[in-house]
Amino acid sequence: MLQNYITVAWRNMWKHKFFTLINIFGLSIGICFTLVIAVYVWQESSVNSQLRNADNQYIIQSKWKKPGLGYEMTTLAGLPQALKQNYPNLVANAYHWDGINSIVSKGDKHFQEILQVGDSSFINMYGFKLLDGDGATALKDPFSVVITEEKAIKYFGKTNCVGQTLTIESFKGEKHDFTVTGVLAKYRKNSVTNLIERSNSTFFLPAEAVKFLGRDLDSWSNVVVVGLLELKEGIKPADLVGPMKTLIKVNATPQIAANLDPYLINLQSYYQDNPVVKKTIFTLSCIALFILLMAVVNFVNICISSSSKRMKEMGVRKVLGGLRQQLIIQFLTESVLMVAIATLLSPGIYALSKPFFADLLSTEMTGILSLPYYFYLGLIAFALVIGILAGLYPALMLSSLKSVDSLKGKRDRVKDNVLFRKVLIGFQFSTAAVALIAAIVISAQIDLFFGKNLGFDKDYLIYAALPRDWSKTGVQKMERVRSELSQLPQVKSATLSWEIPDGGAVGYLQTYKFGADERQSFATTLMIADNQYANTYNIPLKAGEFFKKDYIQSDSALVVINEAQSKALGFKSPKEAIGRQFNAQYNPTFTICGVVANFQFGPMTGPVTPLMFMNVNQNNLYRYFSIKLRPGNTQADLAALQAKWTELMPGAPFEYNFMDDALAKIYRTEIQLKKASYLATGLAIVIVLLGLLGLISLSIQKRTREIGIRKVLGSSINGIVMLFLKDFVVVIAIAGLVACPLAYWMMNSWLNDYAYKTPLNVMPFGASLFSLLVVASVLITAQTIKAALANPVQSLRTE
Structure with a gap:
């Protein structure tokens, strides 16, 4: 008997290829994305679990x-x-x-x-x-x-x-x-x-x-x-x-x-207790849950929409002695079979797209055969549950009709809850709108991270690690190399330092006003650099000088501070700080020779903090050359720079990175989230449009006769299109009213983690809703025009 149910189900799926393809494709994509996030969450949650004991x-x-x-x-x-x-x-x-x-x-x-x-x-x-x-x-x-x-x-x-x-x-x-x-x-x-x-x-x-x-x-x-x-x-x-x-x-x-x-x-x-890891896992899990929920809603919607086509089939089956229980099992079999096919396809899609997702999430993704057994049990349970839920409503609805009504195809006898399905479509639109708004806001915030307001100029700026000789002789050698590199026509300037602006400072000092109580000290970020650092990174000098051109031992107490440090020490202006002294624990008294403008040294999760530079000649500690290239043929300039590097430092690899790469490491999680939000938005829009397609198709089927009457009475195609648009525009508008406050709350909470953030204005909300409205309108119009152009004689014959 089961074989017969499966055979009939397969024939019906093949007969209605369009709806079958939409259903299986939409659901398999949703399952695949959820599977990807589930694998990622499982990997992140099991970090360290494989260690012995x-x-x-x-x-x-x-x-x-x-x-x-x-x-x-x-x-x-x-x-x-x-x-x-x-x-x-x-x-x-x-x-x-x-x-x-x-x-x-x-x-x-x-x-x-x-x-x-x-x-x-x-x-x-x-x-x-x-x-x-x-x-x-x-x-x-x-x-x-x-x-x-x-x-x-x-x-x-x-x-x-x-x-x-x-x-x-x-x-x-x-x-x-x-x-x-x-x-x-x-x-x-x-x-x-x-x-x-x-x-x-x-x-x-x-x-x-x-x-x-x-x-x-x-x-x-x-x-x-x-x-x-x-x-x-x-x-x-x-x-x-x-x-x-x-x-x-x-x-x-x-x-x-x-x-x-x-x-x-x-x-x-x-x-797992790392706040960044927690936040990433939670955010991606929520995205996956909503995408899967949208795919399931879409599947259920289309199943219900397409089931009304089979009323006459149900009537024939009843007349020939088919029991209601058998009709219900038939519908459930078809639904479970479609979900099973979509579920079986999803691991294959996962395997094919694994390299893409590994790049997206910046991690290695486990192969599908390496997953624990409960992943497979979960997929089987999912196919059964969703298949039964999706097929249950149309099965009970159509099997309850009288045989004569089914044979006549009287859809008005079906207790069809259009409002329920519109609520589902509204939910999908709300989710898609939230995803699109979030993607726009996240993108704007990341543009701020890489923008022009960092306090330094990152364009055409590369950095490269150096061989270590942390001695006076070693520093002098590096300064000679830096000087020769700076003379290349392709190089604008170069600097020797311990730090690049990625938050990795050499350490901190407890500093306080000259002569004050040590208990009034505050933490100051300590940086080590030569006198070309501000020039190379184009950090504005507010007062004084960024160290002297030639270092002598008597200059060992001279330091450069930023504006935040100047204010923390109680100076009213940068000029007032020049030549003044302050104290630090474990160190002699420092004298301020220069004050630079505040610049973003680490991530934008906090405000700019007090910072001071010590001369590399005093500490004999360094890690990097930072080199500012002149605009032009970058690849040719790098080749010339590498040749000179090899000549001056044979045996030292020239492994360079652009400053953008350093920023990308700082904001790795945010970039992951940006990529994931773009993908989720794309999937959400595809799924919501598939769901809308199913609902429009059902609505057109049920109102075919009405369309024919309106055409006979002189209604234009535009009038018929507007008739259908009116219904769905209201759904989209309500969905937008729900989505905007939710998206505002979510993104405002996310932005609160940053001291510097993009303004949360009306643009992302308006652009998202307008885009969705335009795309939905195009789809509705295309489907409706097809029905409106049909021969009204044929339309009037439809019951």
Whole structure:
């Protein structure tokens, strides 16, 4: 019997190919998009869950009573191993590491790479697997290195490369060979190797390598080391609070001990508790839910719309002895079959579009066969539930008609709830309008991020990481190189600095007015640069000078501050600040030689904060050349710059990025959201138009005779078109009235996270509603004209 139901269902679907195609296509696209977001949410929610003994793995976090003394995600260098040694009954294992950038070479291959220098417990503590090498001994030798599978292929063309050597450069400019002792198998995203979203470690060195690199993994004054612990079974994070405070009080400086409150977060929840991650998951989940809901509403609408065509078929079946129960099962079978086909198509569409979605969401997307079993169970349950819901109403409605009414095709006997379907269409229009308004506002805000009001000029500006020689000689060499690069006709100016304007400052200082109480201090962002920084980034100078042309030792106390720092120190104007002094903790008195205009150093989530520049010659710390190119043939200019770079610094890779790339990393989440909102808007509009098409088709079918009478009585085509437009314009108008307040509330809440935001005016609301109205009107007009041009004689014969 079931086979007969399926056969009849297939024949009916084939007979009405147009409606079948619309239904299956719309629903499969909605399911595919939902599947993509579900996979993304599952991946983000399972970050760190694959680590060995993940329930007992923790990261040490730092809460500073006075801001600017340290970072929340790092801890004191000496704390993790001290906890393991002094409290073995609480701590099963410990791992702490320092992340650095350096040049790695193999023959004539030279690349800037991210190195993670840490304890030998790294591999076994987290259960990372090696394709080659022994995890127990891989990080025992001071000059050993474990690399990822990707890097093994990059440098050696194969993964079985244990015993091969790579040359790594220290921060003193020295080079040493490191022996590859292990190749890590590809691992999923985690917070051990990928703590910072845009900084994924791929080279792992033993803690003993810090001596060669010139770093520190033991000092209790080093507050920028990542500390991780594996606790014993049954031990809670609260059990470590007392021991951590005790060790800090005994070993750290009084100021650190008085201001630092350490605490533990389980790695299972650490990544997911990030506000940005939470916000992204919630936003994308809501988008996917609404798209799926629209697709389902569309499917139900078209099922109901097309079912009334089959009234005579139902009458014939009843006359021939068909039971109502059999008719209901037939309708449900057809509906479930269509949903099943759409559901089966969606994984295929997902597989084909996976690279696109991976680029859209800036992440790797798991293959469809790698998903857990409950994904497939969910798809099966979805097909059954939606199929039954979509087919239930027309099945009950049509099977309840008398045989004679069905045979005569009297649609007026059908209790057809047009209002209900118009409400569904209104819901779809509201959702599409909200999506379109959100896309316009998000796009405008991101344009603001990349716009001209950053306080510096990012056009034709590139930056490139440098080989490290953090000594007086090293800085002098870099300044000579910078000078020669600046003389190229393609280069307008160049600067040597620790920072580019991406929020990554060298640190913070607690500063306060000269002679004031230290308790009145406030956090100031510390930057290190040469005297060409303001010129290269085109940061306006409000007073004084951006350091002297030639640095001498007596200038070591001279600093440049921004307007926010000038106001925080109590100066009425930038000119008043020139030559004045202020104090800072752990530092001598500083003298202000210049004041620059406020510029956006980090993301626009907060206002511009106090900031000061120290001369690179005083600190001997640097990371980047920033180079301002002249407008022209950019590719040719970069080629000339690379040639000169290689001549001046052989062995140093010229790996440059434009300033726009740095901003894109800062606003990665917002750019993701922008792309997702564009896609969601496109899908929403397609789905709402498909739903509108189904409703118009039903309305035209039911009013065919009316159209014929109106034509006979002299009605024009325009009059008939307006008759149908009038009904749906009201629906769209009501949908717009619902959508605008909702969209305003949503986008106003989203914009409140930014100190600088695009104005929320009437433009996105008006443009969205007008666009939807125009597109809908074109579709309605096209469908109605077709019916209005039909022969009225044929129309009048329609019951």
